[in-house]
Amino acid sequence: MRKLILCLFFISLINPGISFSQPTISPTGRHPITVDDLWKVARVSDPQISPDGKSIAYQVTTYNMEQNAGTTSIYIVSIDGQDSHEFDTGFISSSDPVWSPDGKELAFVADDSSGTPQVYVESAVGGIPRKLTCIALGASGLLWSPDGKCIAFASDVFPDCLTDSCNAAKEYQLEHGVVKAKLFTSLPYRVWNVWKDGKRSHLFVVNVDSGTVRDLTPGDYDTPPIDLGGRMDYAFSPDGKEVCYVKNTDRMVAVSTNNDLFTVSVNGGTSKRITTNKSNDNQPLYSPDGRYIAYRAQMIPGFESDRSRLMLYDRENRTVINLTEKFDRSVDEVLWSPDGKELYVNADDKGYHNIFAVNSLTGEVKKLTRESTDENLAITSDGKYLVFLRQSVTHPNDIYKMDIRTGKVTQLTHANHSLLATLEMNPWEPFWFEGAGGTKVEGFMVKPPDFNPNKKYPMVYLVHGGPQGQWMDEFHYRWNAEMFAAPGYVAVMVNPRGSTGYGQKFTDEISGDWGGKAYDDLMDGVRYVMDHYPFIDKDRIAAAGASYGGYMMDWMEGHNNDGIFKCFVSHDGLYDAVSAFGATDELWFPLWEFKGTPWSNPTLYAKWSPSSYVKDFRTPMLVIHSQDDYRLDVSQGFQLFTALQMQGVPSEMLYFPNEFHFVVKPQDTRLWWNTVLGWIGRYTK
Numbered sequence: 223m224r225k226l227i228l229c230l231f232f233i234s235l236i237n238p239g240i241s242f243s244q245p246t247i248s249p250t251g252r253h254p255i256t257v258d259d260l261w262k263v264a265r266v267s268d269p270q271i272s273p274d275g276k277s278i279a280y281q282v283t284t285y286n287m288e289q290n291a292g293t294t295s296i297y298i299v300s301i302d303g304q305d306s307h308e309f310d311t312g313f314i315s316s317s318d319p320v321w322s323p324d325g326k327e328l329a330f331v332a333d334d335s336s337g338t339p340q341v342y343v344e345s346a347v348g349g350i351p352r353k354l355t356c357i358a359l360g361a362s363g364l365l366w367s368p369d370g371k372c373i374a375f376a377s378d379v380f381p382d383c384l385t386d387s388c389n390a391a392k393e394y395q396l397e398h399g400v401v402k403a404k405l406f407t408s409l410p411y412r413v414w415n416v417w418k419d420g421k422r423s424h425l426f427v428v429n430v431d432s433g434t435v436r437d438l439t440p441g442d443y444d445t446p447p448i449d450l451g452g453r454m455d456y457a458f459s460p461d462g463k464e465v466c467y468v469k470n471t472d473r474m475v476a477v478s479t480n481n482d483l484f485t486v487s488v489n490g491g492t493s494k495r496i497t498t499n500k501s502n503d504n505q506p507l508y509s510p511d512g513r514y515i516a517y518r519a520q521m522i523p524g525f526e527s528d529r530s531r532l533m534l535y536d537r538e539n540r541t542v543i544n545l546t547e548k549f550d551r552s553v554d555e556v557l558w559s560p561d562g563k564e565l566y567v568n569a570d571d572k573g574y575h576n577i578f579a580v581n582s583l584t585g586e587v588k589k590l591t592r593e594s595t596d597e598n599l600a601i602t603s604d605g606k607y608l609v610f611l612r613q614s615v616t617h618p619n620d621i622y623k624m625d626i627r628t629g630k631v632t633q634l635t636h637a638n639h640s641l642l643a644t645l646e647m648n649p650w651e652p653f654w655f656e657g658a659g660g661t662k663v664e665g666f667m668v669k670p671p672d673f674n675p676n677k678k679y680p681m682v683y684l685v686h687g688g689p690q691g692q693w694m695d696e697f698h699y700r701w702n703a704e705m706f707a708a709p710g711y712v713a714v715m716v717n718p719r720g721s722t723g724y725g726q727k728f729t730d731e732i733s734g735d736w737g738g739k740a741y742d743d744l745m746d747g748v749r750y751v752m753d754h755y756p757f758i759d760k761d762r763i764a765a766a767g768a769s770y771g772g773y774m775m776d777w778m779e780g781h782n783n784d785g786i787f788k789c790f791v792s793h794d795g796l797y798d799a800v801s802a803f804g805a806t807d808e809l810w811f812p813l814w815e816f817k818g819t820p821w822s823n824p825t826l827y828a829k830w831s832p833s834s835y836v837k838d839f840r841t842p843m844l845v846i847h848s849q850d851d852y853r854l855d856v857s858q859g860f861q862l863f864t865a866l867q868m869q870g871v872p873s874e875m876l877y878f879p880n881e882f883h884f885v886v887k888p889q890d891t892r893l894w895w896n897t898v899l900g901w902i903g904r905y906t907k
Contacts, residue, residue, distance in 0.1 A: 252646035254671040254708035257895045259645060260699065261285045261888045264637040266619045268318070268598060269609050272325045272346075275602035276301050278609060279309065279319040279328060280621060282637060290889045296330060299621060301607065303634035311344060311351055318362065321346070322430075323370045329354070331361055341375060341428060354428050355435060358390035359421070363446070365454065369462030372427040372488060374438075376456075381422050381442045386435075409476035410807045413448050415850040415882030423448065425456055425467050427488055438465060438486050439493070445469045447481050449808060450526055452505025452518060453555050453598075459508050463488055466496070466506040466515055476809045479526055483517060483535070496535055497542070501528065505555075509582075510562045513537060518553050519544075525733075525814050527690030529726040532556060532567060532580055545585040549578075550725045555597065560605040568596055568610075570692050570723035573652060573664060577608065577624075590629065595696045596622075609634075615668060615704060616647040618697040646671035647704045650695060650715075655750035657718065657743035664724070665716040665747050666693055667755075668703040680762035680906035682711045683748055683787070687769030689720035689732050689740065700884055700891070701768065709899055711906075712758055714751055718743035720770075734817050736770075736830040737777045744774065748786060762906040766791035766898065769854065769883065773797075773832065776862060779843055780835025789905035791898050793846040794854050794883055797862040799831035800824075805855035836865045842872040844901040846894070848881035874901065 265283040272278070278299050285292040293315040299306040309319070313332040320329050327343050334340045334353065339360040344351040354373065355361050361375040383389045396419055404417065411418055423446060425439045439445040445467050446455035455468040466485050472478035479502045486493040497503045501520040508515055515535040520528035530552045534543040546553060551569035558565055565580045575595040579588045590608075600609045608626055611619040612633075621635040650666045657663035670679060684701065686693050693715040697704075706713040717724065719739040720732030732740045752760050765787045767775050772795020779790055796802045800820040803812045813819065820827045828834050843866055847859025859875060866873035876897050878890055885894050 250646060252644055252671075255645050255647060255702075255704050256708070257705070257892045258287060259641065260702060260705060260895075261287050261891070262641055263618050263697075263699075265699075266611065266621060266635060266637050269600055269611065269621050270319055270321060271301075271600045271602055271609055272321050273323060273603055274325050275604055275607070277346075278600075278621060278634070279321065280635070281317050281319060283317075285888050287888045287892070290887055292888075296328070297635075299634050301602070301609075301623065301634075303623075303632065306635060309344075310348055311342070313351075316342075318364050320364045320366045320373070322366055323368055329364050329366060329373055331364060341373060343373075343430065354430065354433050357426070357435060358386045359393060361426075363454070363456075365456065365458065367427075367458045367462040367488065368460050370430065371462060372429050374425060374427050374456060374458065374465065376423050376446060377426055378421045379424050379437070380420055381424075381440070382420075409474055409809065410448075412852045413807045414852055416852075418448075425465070427465075436490050438488070438490055439467060439469065443469045443471055444475075447504070448475070450479055450481055450502050450504070455504055455506070457506045457508055457515075458488070460510060460512045466508065467493075468504045468506065476807065477524070477813060479520070479524055479810050483515065496540070502526070502530075503533075507556055507558060509534075509558055510560055513562075514582075516556050516558065516565055518556065524810050526808075526810060527552075527688075527722070527729060529729075530554070532565060534582070545580055545582070546587065548585070549580075549587045551578075552722060552726070552729075555599050557599045557601055557608075559601065560603055566590075566599055566601065566608060568599060570694070572723050573666060573693060573717065574695055574723070577610070590624070590626075591631070593695070595694055613697045614695045615650045615697060615702075617642065645704075648673060648707065650703065653750075653754075655747060657746045658739040661719075661728075661739075661743075663716060663718060663743045663747060665714060665751070666695075666703075667715075667751070668707045668713040670707045670710045670712065673757075675757050677757060678759040678762075679710060679712045679757055680764070680902075681751070681758050682706045682713050682902060683744075683763060683765040684713060684715045685744060685765065685767035685771035685774045686715070686717070686721070687767070687771050688722075689736070689770035689773075690722055690729055691770075692717050692721045692723045694723075700886075705895060706766075706899075709903065711902070712755075714748070716744055716747035718747070733815050734826065736773065736815065737781075738830075741774065741777060741781070745786075752786075760786075761788075763787055764789045764791070764902045764906050766793070766902070767795070768793035769795065771795070772854075775843070776832035777830075777835075779841055779866075780832055780838045782841045783838070785841075787841055789842040789844070789902060791844045791846070791901060792859075792862065794848065794851050795858065795862070796832070796854055797858045797865075798833040799827040801861070802854060802858055803827075805852075805857060807852045833861070833865065836869060839866055839869045839871050842901075842905055844898065845873065845875040846878075846885075846898075847875070848878040848883070848885065850880065850882040853883045 269280045283294045294317040296309040316332040318331040341354040342351040359378040363376040365374040423444045425445045483497045484493040500523040506517045518530040519533045522528040532546040532553045553567045577590045596610045598611045608624045612622045613619045648669045703713045772792045775790040775792035845863045863875040
């Protein structure tokens with residue numbers, strides 16, 4: 223630790239433009255955002271409207287940098303935004319609020335005395351919470367049945383256990399047993415940052431009156447699915463007698479995207495499969511009259527980023543209607559209007575996440591919001607207001623409502639008003655240019671605080687992950703554009719081929735071509751910015767990215783022949799395509815992106831693997847990787863750092879032994895930002 227502190231002190235000395243202590247105050251009295259500011263942000267999420275439409279329960283997560291941990295509290299705000307107060311549960315941390323159908327109670331999740339999350343119910347006007355569950359491996363994802371009789375939730379189990387005490391005993395042995403060896407019998411054996419250890423996620427219901435718990439999805443399958451799911455992958459029928467849920471029954475889910483919808487009685491029994499599509503079906507939601515089940519469906523098996531269509535399953539005729547085949551956007555969340563005439567969805571849309579209304583009979587689509595990032599959709603029971611979270615690069619999530627008839631949007635919460643008033647941040651500015659083959663590509667720019675167009679500024683070029691994703695007008699808690707701009711950089715982001723929100727053809731054009739058109743788009747973008755914005759210093763440009771963005775840093779490392787980039791930051795990237803295949807938890811991804819296995823299509827793996835171009839590595843690079851990253855194994859970072867060192871390239875590696883694909887612990891992120899900005903400053907300041 224002492225060496226680490228000395229190292230950071232040394233970096234700060236040789237990079238006077240990077241401040242790790244007190245931020246510079248601008249003439250406006252505001253200062254550029256710092257890491258500590260980022261972790262002071264109160265993170266608003268999960269708005270839930272009361273049945274009478276007068277109140278919204280939501281959760282707010284706050285973090286303590288010194289304790290290196292966060293707590294979540296439940297709040298309630300009135301629909302007019304005039305009254306907001308904390309809902310006192312009596313617990314240090316509580317989350318996942320849901321209203322009872324009569325609006326008299328709130329259910330939520332909180333840790334019991336053993337530290338395991340359980341379901342509690344409390345009067346909506348406050349009182350002493352009543353514990354409903356005592357399930358061995360905890361509860362999450364609450365959903366109250368429309369008839370008020372039960373609450374659905376998800377919990378892990380050992381599928382061969384017939385009792386909860388068996389689950390408890392096996393979990394205790396895993397955590398406290400002397401022997402730590404693991405025996406694998408199938409793929410995947412780990413997901414994201416969790417070892418499966420033979421456990422499955424199952425869907426349960428608990429009777430609100432008796433506390434009786436029932437497993438609705440027994441067997442050796444996961445519900446909700448371990449990956450490729452929607453926001454909520456189970457739903458009650460309007461009469462409360464049936465549940466529709468999602469699971470994948472293929473033999474090897476590591477290579478399959480074949481999630482399907484099933485229905486089962488709330489009393490348990492045999493489940494019935496209602497979709498047979500060989501690709502991903504998820505996020506079911508019954509229509510208010512119970513006639514239909516809306517859901518999302520992809521059409522290409524094995525392709526996780528195929529366009530998600532809005533589908534309707536007719537429960538009477540057992541037929542399927544594709545409502546949005548002509549809508550060239552991928553549907554995200556789905557919400558029925560109370561009268562069943564429309565469905566509301568949101569979707570990536572040219573750097574934003576806009577809301578659309580879909581006619582349930584004709585499939586006609588109408589855009590309701592423009593140039594905004596809106597999520598967590600909810601609707602009042604009278605159908606008058608949509609309620610959602612909205613954010614931008616300068617403003618973290620708050621709750622808003624929209625009058626559906628007039629389109630008027632009103633902000634209801636102001637969770638970070640005081641903090642934001644102290645920060646100097648600039649909005650992002652879109653620009654367009656011609657990418658590979660003359661295709662129009664969009665980019666975005668965030669200028670530094672106290673920007674002066676007559677000055678020259680270094681630039682940080684950011685590449686997003688996915689690759690099927692997009693830079694979006696959002697207050698990102700890991701790759702925050704304002705944080706990169708704060709020390710005096712122009713932060714530039716481009717949505718190259720593969721990005722979502724520009725039509726499925728644009729998204730598709732990266733598969734099998736990782737270092738092709740996407741790389742050309744990115745290079746066309748950086749050259750466009752260099753040529754059209756005189757305040758950017760062409761001799762002081764750095765690039766950084768994570769996941770696919772990390773891959774692109776590794777690719778650029780071997781292709782930076784003209785020396786545009788003075789340094790790179792590669793976070794959790796793919797360095798060697800062959801070894802990455804054998805260590806990832808999601809095999810369907812490389813099977814689709816590289817058109818087979820390394821032994822069935824070795825040419826493509828070699829062509830697009832940055833490890834094939836090590837002889838051309840010469841640009842200083844900071845490598846970052848984490849031990850618990852099971853999507854892109856930590857060995858990718860180790861191999862990359864070894865190659866850089868063997869080539870004599872100035873390089874450092876930041877290794878996190880207790881993080882995963884995302885660095886999420888407050889003090890770890892402080893080290894991350896200080897190291898990243900220190901490295902960039904070393905070569906551009």
